Amino acid sequence: MIRRGMRHLPMIVWLWLLWVLLWGSASRVVLLGGLLVATVVVAAFSLPPVLTGTVPRPLRVARLLVHLMADLVKSGTIVAWQVLRHGGKTSTAIVEVPLSVDSDLLITAVAEVSTMTPGTLVAEIDRRRRRLYVHALPVRDQRDIDRRKSEVRAVERRVVRAVGRGRTARNRSVPGRPEDT
Structure with a gap:
């Protein structure tokens, strides 16, 4: 009990x-x-445990929040500039981002933190394939797409470090994603 x-x-x-x-x-x-x-x-109510197998790390959570605040300022400035410069003609894209985490809690945390930054909205979560589909702006070329993917992966790493180990898929192959070396 x-x-x-x-x-x-x-x-x-x-x-x-x-x-x-x-x-x-x-x-x-x-x-x-x-x-x-x-x-x-x-x-x-038989609720599942919230933090199964994870250990929140206060300093890493603080670091995650500092990065989030910096991302909010940076991306807010970029979005404001795009709106002033291009108005409704700002280029956007839906970017598929493979994830390494295999925990509902961590996937949700990554999606929420990613969505909090202006210019980024998680449009869909494919839980089975561990993918986020992120609506991003501005996106003009492949370099911008790659930058968005790396930004979401950086958020994923910070979330995993902040909330604990979680089950990651680093040692398993993720469909459609080259292995990290």
Whole structure:
């Protein structure tokens, strides 16, 4: 029972924090009530453990957030310039990006962090083939496509380093992707 509770501790903490944020108060009633509600929800519903086999690393999470902020500023500037310069005629593309991770949590995290940066939107996730289809702008040539792929792969590496080991496919072949050497 205690072991099951420990596996679900990240979900309990997340639900509890969400409860407190939604109430907008840190009173004793809200804190205790939120903890009670989060525990009951996790106990009543058979939710999968959130961080199976992963160990969050606070310094790496901080580094991920710093990179995200830098990406937001850089890409926001690029998107604003493209809109001012080209308006609705900005060139775009859907870029297929193979992933190495094989965990729903990590794939979702990579997709979310990639989508947060302006000029990039994950249009589709192919879970079976471990692919993200990213709508990107501006894209003028193959070099821009390759740059977008490498940016998403860099996000993937930072997410894996930040949230733990996760099951990666580095030692397995990914269909349509040359092996990393």
